[in-house]
Amino acid sequence: MTAAAAIETAKPVTRSDIRPDAAPAAGINPGRVGVLLVNLGTPDSADARGVRVYLREFLSDPRVIENQGLFWKLVLNGIILQVRPSRKARDYQKIWNTEKNESPLKTITRAQSEKLAAAIADHEHVVVDWAMRYGNPSIAARIAALTAQGCDRLLVVPLYPQYSAATSATVCDEVFRVLAGMRAQPTVRITPPYYVDAEYIDALAVSIDAHLKTLPFEPELILASFHGMPRKYIDKGDPYQAQCVATMEALRRRMGLDASKLMLTFQSRFGFDEWLQPYTDKTIEQLAKDGVRRIVVVTPGFSADCLETLEEIAKENAEIFEHNGGEQFSAIPCLNDSDPGMDVIRQLVLRELQGWI
Missing domain, CATH: 3.40.50.1400 (Rossmann fold)
Structure with missing residues (x-):
């Protein structure tokens, strides 16, 4: 067989022909x-x-x-x-x-x-x-x-x-x-x-429902707190705020709640610039002053619990709520390794x- 004929009749090599556990050629490590x-x-x-x-x-x-x-x-x-x-x-x-x-x-x-x-x-x-x-x-x-x-x-x-x-x-x-x-x-x-992936939205809804079933009280509303950022970053084109809003819209549809029962806020301000609003701490303070006595807070932007969820939300903001007249407050754990x-x-x-x- 000529070289040209061999080329014409050769079977193309595809990825499926290459096994990760196959013995490597000399000088080549298996990927x-x-x-x-x-x-x-x-x-x-x-x-x-x-x-x-x-x-x-x-x-x-x-x-x-x-x-x-x-x-x-x-x-x-x-x-x-x-x-x-x-x-x-x-x-x-x-x-x-x-x-x-x-x-x-x-x-x-x-x-x-x-x-x-x-x-x-x-x-x-x-x-x-x-x-x-x-x-x-x-x-x-x-x-x-x-x-x-x-x-x-x-x-x-x-x-x-x-x-x-x-x-x-x-x-x-x-x-x-x-x-x-x-x-x-x-x-x-x-x-x-993955801010609107079906698996993510469903996992948030499932975790919220599971947490609510463990509480000795029924919250009047759920507050969703995302990490904040300076307003000027959004003005320069950062898509973060729009994606937070999209997450909340998808979660509200999944849970059958409107914006008055599942609220969007932003936490963790730093410095003197204007940050994304509404601010979590100010909202919690005002809710308590307005007569809301029972709330839960979820933090959908965090994949794992950290200082901002375990200390800032579960401790600092709980104290703000109670200091201004709130009675029952609960922070929902992040999705973590659940x-x-x-x-x-x-x-x-x-x-x-x-x-x-």
């Missing part, structure tokens, strides 16, 4: 797929030093504080990093996982990673890991660990249902910063935001791995 779950971050310790290190990294990110000029550097280093760490350390100590000596966010994100690995264990060439955008384990360290295990493809999963430049985009920034220093880069995919929460992550990952597994 594996890495899945990296990424959450915002946490101090390594619940003391002023640990919080200072974390805040310096977080607040030095131009995605978080866009104006990183001389004035901001003076404020950050001369005031914020001198005063805020001690106060925030006391808040972390209220929620700290003393058994593991780590924040709940780290405990939960690790559990999400381990449960995802178990849920997709039939895909033997997939390796699941987790990282924090700020703090440890770092994105750089975990990408290095995954590539060391033979992962030549990487799915990065920012654990934020709604996209914003200050969360999802900064994960991408760091991933590509790490890749810029690598000669042998893995092929990378980034999961999209069965509904893991269904969301698992289905998102399997969808975005199509063609790789």
